[in-house]
Structures are given as C-alpha cells and as structure tokens.
Amino acid sequence: MNAAEAIVQCLKSEDVSHVFCVPGESYLPILDALFSEKTIQLISARHEGGAAFMAEGYAKASKKVGVVMATRGVGATNAAIGIHTARQDSTPMVVLLGQVARAFRGREGFQEIDVEACFRPIAKWAVEIDDAQRLPELLTRAFRIAQTGRPGPVVVALPEDVLHEQVDHVTFSKTIVPKPAPNEEDIQRIEQLLQSARRPIVIAGGGIIWSKAIDTLRLFAEKWSLPVMSSFRRHDVFPNNHPLYVGHLGLGTQRAIIETVEQADVVLAIGTRLSEVTTQDYKLLSTQKLIHIDIDYDVIGVTYSPHIGVVSDAKEALSRLLNIQLQPSWTDWVQERRETYERVSSLPSIKRNVNEEMIHTLQHLLPSEAIITNDAGNFASWLHSFFQFQQHTYIGPTSGAMGYGLPAAIGAKLANPHRPVVSLSGDGGFMMTIQELETAVRYNIPVISVVFNNQMYGTIRMYQELRYPKRVIGTDLSDISFASIARCFGADSMRVETGEQFSSAFTTALQNNKPTVIEVMTDPNVLSPFLTMEQARGGKQ
Incomplete structure (x- = not known):
C-alpha cells in the first residue's frame, strides 16, 4: 500500500x-x-x-x-x-x-x-x-x-x-495507555498528612475525567467526608448537587467560595495542573500543605512546591486511597462550606434578567445526560455561577478560546448522538465560527446553539469600563440578526427577549431534533451576574 x-x-x-x-x-x-x-x-x-x-x-x-x-x-x-x-x-x-x-x-x-x-x-x-x-x-x-x-x-x-510512496511490511497495533500508580510509601505519607488535617479539601481536575475516575473520586470523598472543589471548567468532575461539593475555582468565583480554600489546611490536588485561573492568579495555596497527584512528572512543582508530589494515574491513586484509614474531624466545617456554596450559587427567587431565566430553564428542561459546551465570554459567568452540573455533562475550553462553543458541540454530538448537546456563545464568539452551522445542517447534526446578543465584546468591555470608564473603543458590535442568518444556513431559529419566550423556544428545539439557533437579546448594561455597567464605571476613581 x-x-x-x-x-x-x-x-x-x-x-x-x-x-x-x-x-x-x-x-x-x-x-x-x-x-x-x-x-x-x-x-x-x-x-x-x-x-x-x-x-x-x-x-x-x-x-x-x-x-x-x-x-x-x-x-x-x-x-x-x-x-x-x-x-x-x-x-x-x-x-x-x-x-x-x-x-x-x-x-x-x-x-x-x-x-x-x-x-x-x-x-x-x-x-x-x-x-x-x-x-x-x-x-x-x-x-x-x-x-x-x-x-x-x-x-x-x-x-x-x-x-x-509505497510502504512495506505495514503493521499497526492500538495504543495501550499505561496507568502508573503510587507506591505504598506514597499512600502512607498521604494518609498521615490527611489524618493530621482539620480542614482538608480536594481540588479535582481534568485528569479525573480522562482516567475515568469520576465514580472513584465520589466514593473516596464519601468514605472520608472530604469536600471537593472542581478546577477551572471541570465542573462535571463531581456532581454539583452532592453534599460534599463546595464550588468551582474559575473566573469570577465568588469570594465566599475562595474562602473555602483559604481556610483549608491540607489540599489534595489531583489531576489538575493548578493553573492561573484555578489558583486565582497563583494567590491560593500559599499556606496550605499540598498533596499534588498528577500523571505528568513535569506538572508537579511547576506552580507550587508540594509537600507530597506523586506521579500517578488519578484512578489508580484514588483506588488505593480508598484503603487508607482516617478519622474525619472536619464534618461540621464541610457542612458549613457546603451551605456557603448553596447560598451563593442559588438563583434569586425572582429572576432579575433573561440570563437568569435562561439558566433556570436549562436546569429544569435539559435531560440529566445532556452535554453543554460554551464559548468564551461573560455570558458564561451565569452558567458557571448557577448551573448545577452532573457527571460527564460539560465541555468548555480552559484556553478561553472564542469560537469554541458551536464546533465543539458538533464534535460532542457526533461522539454521543443520543444525548442532547447545547452550546452557549456570545455574539462575538459565535460570529467567529458561525460558518460551522452549515456543517451541522449539511451532516444533519442536531445541536442547539444559544447565542447571547448584547452587541459587544462583553468581557473586554467589562474590563475596559473597570479600568478606563466611558473610554469605549473597539468593543461595540453591530446589531446582527443571528436568527435570520441561521435560517439562511437551513437551520431552525428563534429570537427571544424574555425568559418565557426562551423556555418556549428551547422546548421546541429539544423536540425538533434539528440544528437550531436561539438568539437571546440581552441587556448590554448587565455585564455579569454581579456587575452592571454603572457599577463598573464607578469602580475607578
């Protein structure tokens, strides 16, 4: 051949x-x-x-x-x-x-x-x-x-x-991925350090997902009553409605959740490189004793020097940690931090804008096995702050790449044709890869694209207003009808302005099983769940 x-x-x-x-x-x-x-x-x-x-x-x-x-x-x-x-x-x-x-x-x-x-x-x-x-x-x-x-x-x-050119003697075999495991000395040292803890936490990253250790992590946390936090955009590494889940370390994480890490005395970080975002600009983990477990030797010690560093597959490590012996003394603290998470992560009973209405609708209408992808942008702060993820339900770019949401959803749907797949994008990011809507139509890949249209590059505008109030340059965008463009591509589409309209449109999209765009007109003055344009402009004296 x-x-x-x-x-x-x-x-x-x-x-x-x-x-x-x-x-x-x-x-x-x-x-x-x-x-x-x-x-x-x-x-x-x-x-x-x-x-x-x-x-x-x-x-x-x-x-x-x-x-x-x-x-x-x-x-x-x-x-x-x-x-x-x-x-x-x-x-x-x-x-x-x-x-x-x-x-x-x-x-x-x-x-x-x-x-x-x-x-x-x-x-x-x-x-x-x-x-x-x-x-x-x-x-x-x-x-x-x-x-x-x-x-x-x-x-x-x-x-x-x-x-x-011709190739002689062609033979191929499927790659078998090795799974290194911690030795007994590593396990004993981890056991001793965790037993000395009074406020331990687990920070779980993407290595948990790739090693298929999500269920093992849950068993480990439950056995020793250990609170779990997810690293940046790894929300689905642990069920968010679990009493041991205490928050997500990402962009715009609320102060009350960050305090959980600050109060901890021992941190077990597993399957995470402890990135800039996860560690809040490398400001966390300065006083805690750190146990860092990762499959890559080069990851350990790059951002923080651990007290215990172990090169291991996440599932192999957690399986062995199930056999250690601990006497948890931290259950009251865990319950307090869980209550804090629930308080700051609950949607207001009276929704203040269409973004909050949208999250409420997704939470109640999406099947539990649905997959959500998202672009980069401030619209995602509502998703990250309020949506309660289940296992294997989220795909987001830690790189913060714009244009990611729609094409990633297409890939996810091809991998899981029987699971609903929804992408969330801002008008800026969606326009960067809007042409892939035609790809979805041509191959009949029924993804639902929710586009938040505030006619600006919202994240950059937020920082612009915070640092240079009212000196707007480069962040305004045109009033584009994404619903009309979607129809030209052959997709279904709806343009909505209220939570009630979104709920109706989303219900229809789930039933139609076709590539669909739901354009959500949002208030440009609402920059994030916790910041308005007026507040941003008043933040710099």
Whole structure:
C-alpha cells in the first residue's frame, strides 16, 4: 500500500471513527484512501479552526483521540487555535498536515512553513515524516504521545510526495495507555498528612475525567467526608448537587467560595495542573500543605512546591486511597462550606434578567445526560455561577478560546448522538465560527446553539469600563440578526427577549431534533451576574 493508505490503516487500528478536516490539495491521497474506508466518517468543515475545535470537542466527549486534517501552511495555521486549546485542555489529538514536496522544502515553496518549528511551542510533539518507510513507526508514536502521560495534541507534517510512496511490511497495533500508580510509601505519607488535617479539601481536575475516575473520586470523598472543589471548567468532575461539593475555582468565583480554600489546611490536588485561573492568579495555596497527584512528572512543582508530589494515574491513586484509614474531624466545617456554596450559587427567587431565566430553564428542561459546551465570554459567568452540573455533562475550553462553543458541540454530538448537546456563545464568539452551522445542517447534526446578543465584546468591555470608564473603543458590535442568518444556513431559529419566550423556544428545539439557533437579546448594561455597567464605571476613581 502507499503511505496514504497506511495512514488510514493506522487510524483504523486506533479505533478512529471520525476525522475532521477542510479538504486540501496537499493531502488528496489521504482523502482518496478514506473514500474506500467505510468505518471512518469524514466531516468536512468550513474552516480549519472549526474543524480543530470539532476534533477537540469530539475527543473530550468520546474519551478517544480527536483527528483533524488540514493543508499546508495556510490551513495549518488556521488550525492552530484548536491545537492550542487541546494543549491547554490536555486533550489527545492527532493533527495531520499536508506539506510541500520534499524537493521544494527550504525554498519558500507554495504555502510552505516549517511545521516542526511552528508548532513545537504549541503542540505536545511535532514531527515531519520525510521517509515513507518510517511512517508506521512515527505515526504510531504520534498516537502514543497524544494519549499517554498528560494527553495533548501531536502535529504530523506529511510532504505530498511521501504520500504516494509505497510502504512495506505495514503493521499497526492500538495504543495501550499505561496507568502508573503510587507506591505504598506514597499512600502512607498521604494518609498521615490527611489524618493530621482539620480542614482538608480536594481540588479535582481534568485528569479525573480522562482516567475515568469520576465514580472513584465520589466514593473516596464519601468514605472520608472530604469536600471537593472542581478546577477551572471541570465542573462535571463531581456532581454539583452532592453534599460534599463546595464550588468551582474559575473566573469570577465568588469570594465566599475562595474562602473555602483559604481556610483549608491540607489540599489534595489531583489531576489538575493548578493553573492561573484555578489558583486565582497563583494567590491560593500559599499556606496550605499540598498533596499534588498528577500523571505528568513535569506538572508537579511547576506552580507550587508540594509537600507530597506523586506521579500517578488519578484512578489508580484514588483506588488505593480508598484503603487508607482516617478519622474525619472536619464534618461540621464541610457542612458549613457546603451551605456557603448553596447560598451563593442559588438563583434569586425572582429572576432579575433573561440570563437568569435562561439558566433556570436549562436546569429544569435539559435531560440529566445532556452535554453543554460554551464559548468564551461573560455570558458564561451565569452558567458557571448557577448551573448545577452532573457527571460527564460539560465541555468548555480552559484556553478561553472564542469560537469554541458551536464546533465543539458538533464534535460532542457526533461522539454521543443520543444525548442532547447545547452550546452557549456570545455574539462575538459565535460570529467567529458561525460558518460551522452549515456543517451541522449539511451532516444533519442536531445541536442547539444559544447565542447571547448584547452587541459587544462583553468581557473586554467589562474590563475596559473597570479600568478606563466611558473610554469605549473597539468593543461595540453591530446589531446582527443571528436568527435570520441561521435560517439562511437551513437551520431552525428563534429570537427571544424574555425568559418565557426562551423556555418556549428551547422546548421546541429539544423536540425538533434539528440544528437550531436561539438568539437571546440581552441587556448590554448587565455585564455579569454581579456587575452592571454603572457599577463598573464607578469602580475607578
């Protein structure tokens, strides 16, 4: 077989069922090989950034490797935003990029870039395969690197002439992900430190999700009455209605929830890199004793020097921690912090705006197994502050990438066709990947897109008003009818202004099972659940 056919055989061996792309002349042989492979569905997107977001959302929802293809330099750089998102979100992804023929390399050939140099700072690994005989070795390695340790994106450049060459003795085997475990000494040290605690907490991150340890985390927390907080945009790592859940560490986290961490004396951080957002600009965890468990050696000690640092798969560690012996003395404190969380995370009985009405409707109408994706923007602060997530129900970009919500929802729906999938976007972010609505229509992928239209880049406007009151520049947007645009794409759409209208529109969207856009007209003066335009302008003297 030729190299392109070998690539498709590798995809099959890794149980790849979907490949996302914008077609490119530089990798036509791979497209031709996929034409004959009925077990893999090709999803042709409208923009490489959208295709990369789809692959990233698909990977998160399926717990498999996301695969995206793009053409030479112009397509490759368009896909960079999704690659960066996968890197910061620790999402396994393999990116197959076309490249100019070897004879043209180094001459600034048509659309040529140095792929390895360009993506080395962004991807987990970047490689150019310039010998067809090494393709099985290097592509297998790419899938292994993407999935093992801390998962991430791997970029593989494929010179066009290599794809036509014959490959001998092609054999592929599915990657088996190793699961390192803590040793007995590690477990004993953790047991001793937790037993000395009076106010311990667990900070749970995405490593819990990737290791499929959500249920094990719940059993561990319940056995020892340990309060659990979720790291940034990992809300669904622990059921939010559980009496041991005490909050989310993200953007705009309320002061009362941050105080839970400040009061803690021992912190067990597991499966989290303790990012800037999770640690509130690295200001938390300055006095607490820290136990840091992560599958990646390079994560431990980067932001904080732990008292105990353990390299381990999250599920393996938690399974062994189920067997330690503790005598919890902190139950009253946990109940107090849970009551604090409930107090600050409950919607007002009388809803103050359509955003709060929308969250109320989602909470009551969405089936428990539904998946929510979201873009970057202030609209998400209502979701993060008030929505009660269940397990395996949330997909959001820790990278804060705009344009993520819709394409990630498409990927998630393909991974879980029988689960409702809803994306939330602002008017700024939605416009960045609105073209992927046509992709959803063309492939009949019934996602529901809720678009909050306040005719501005709301997050930047908030900071602009806080720091430079009334000096507005660059953040105003036009009055666009997203509902009308959606109808032109062939999707269903509704434009609403009240909570009652949203409830009716959302009920219809759930029943219609078609790509649908619900445009929610929101008050530009309400910047977040806790800040108005007037308050922002008065905040700087």
